[in-house]
Amino acid sequence: MSIMSDAYMKMFPMEAEKKISAGKRNPVLDVPEFNRAWNLYRDTSLDIMKRYEYMAQCVNFTDKDTAAIKESKDVIAANLKAILDHIYYEKLINDPWLSRWFRDETGKIAKEYVDIRRARQQRFLLKILECKWDEEFWNFVRWVGAVHVPIFGFEDLYIPVRLNLALWGYIHQYLFNLFAQELKNDPEKLRRITTAWTKLFWIIIDIYHIDYFGPWM
Amino acid sequence: MKKPAVWFEESCIKCAMCAEEASEVIDFIETVGPQVKEGVDIAPHSEKIKRAAQFCPKDSIKHRL
Numbered sequence: 001m002s003i004m005s006d007a008y009m010k011m012f013p014m015e016a017e018k019k020i021s022a023g024k025r026n027p028v029l030d031v032p033e034f035n036r037a038w039n040l041y042r043d044t045s046l047d048i049m050k051r052y053e054y055m056a057q058c059v060n061f062t063d064k065d066t067a068a069i070k071e072s073k074d075v076i077a078a079n080l081k082a083i084l085d086h087i088y089y090e091k092l093i094n095d096p097w098l099s100r101w102f103r104d105e106t107g108k109i110a111k112e113y114v115d116i117r118r119a120r121q122q123r124f125l126l127k128i129l130e131c132k133w134d135e136e137f138w139n140f141v142r143w144v145g146a147v148h149v150p151i152f153g154f155e156d157l158y159i160p161v162r163l164n165l166a167l168w169g170y171i172h173q174y175l176f177n178l179f180a181q182e183l184k185n186d187p188e189k190l191r192r193i194t195t196a197w198t199k200l201f202w203i204i205i206d207i208y209h210i211d212y213f214g215p216w217m
Numbered sequence: 218m219k220k221p222a223v224w225f226e227e228s229c230i231k232c233a234m235c236a237e238e239a240s241e242v243i244d245f246i247e248t249v250g251p252q253v254k255e256g257v258d259i260a261p262h263s264e265k266i267k268r269a270a271q272f273c274p275k276d277s278i279k280h281r282l
Contacts, residue, residue: 116232119274123234126272 045215048138048207055203056133065196066131072193073129075182076175080122083174088118091170098163128200138207145208152211161212165205172201221259222281223266225251229277238269251278 044051055061076083093099093109102117104110124144127137146152148159176194183190223242225235229250236245242262244252253259259266263282270278 112230115230115274119230119232119272120234122274123272 041215048142048210049135051207051210052133052138052203055206056199059199059202061196061199061203064192065199066133068192068196069129069131069200071189072179072197075179075193076125076129079178079182080125083125083178084118084122086174087121087167087171088114092117092167098167101157101159128204141204141207142210146211149211161209164209168201168205168208172197219281221263223253223259224279226275226277226279228275229273230275232274234272234274235269235278238272239265242266243269 040054044054091098093102093114099109102109102114104113127140130137143152145164148157148164150156150158175197179190179193179197183193231245231247231250233245233251235251236243239262242254242257242259242265244254246252259282263280266278266280266282270276270280
């Protein structure tokens with residue numbers, strides 16, 4: 001203790017007492033691992049590449065998975081139109097809740113708007129297939145999510161999280177059934193591709209929803 | 218050699234994706250649709266323009282690059 005700190009403690013004796021928070025003291029605060037976790041939390045909240053790297057490491061998304069996504073290009077490219085038609089013309093515009101965002105003021109399906117959204121979905125899929133997991137790509141994924149909330153999109157547009165999850169889940173199962181059909185003679189390739197897409201879907205779903213939640217959620 | 222150029226055909230459905238992909242070259246005006254920015258040098262952005270054309274849902278973007 002220095003003379004100064006000694007004097008300080010005499011002026012403010014309560015400061016010399018052992019710190020105990022209002023509730024039960026949390027022992028985690030005392031160990032270095034807490035600082036590591038705090039730094040990770042802070043970095044992955046502020047830096048989208050660190051967010052991706054952390055999530056990729058958690059779900060074990062590796063170069064092998066990237067190679068498998070590239071391998072799936074042929075299947076997806078050959079079926080791209082059918083995939084998009086199915087998502088948009090079979091699912092979205094027929095679902096009683098999801099279709100709400102695709103109707104005009106009279107309640108009819110706004111076909112031109114559906115075409116625009118379908119084109120945007122196509123771009124999203126094509127960008128995924130480029131397999132460039134760089135800052136530009138992840139900011140794009142984040143932006144696509146952000147425009148579904150009122151702050152960054154239209155003021156009256158809010159797509160509930162459950163609907164995003166429902167649609168991501170629907171696309172997931174649709175793609176997997178497609179892979180299963182197209183790759184039924186090559187089970188090992190099917191395993192590689194479906195494993196890689198599963199991991200990628202989870203990372204995308206996380207980054208897509210960044211602006212839906214506070215970083216601590 | 219002819220000067221590089223970008224133009225849009227009438228089939229455009231005004232989705233605005235081209236202006237997002239090649240914002241250095243293309244403006245999007247809600248009432249009009251996509252427009253090539255005045256006085257911009259197109260050549261350095263040819264890759265982005267090709268990409269915008271690739272994503273165009275109606276193949277409405279034509280270019281000479």
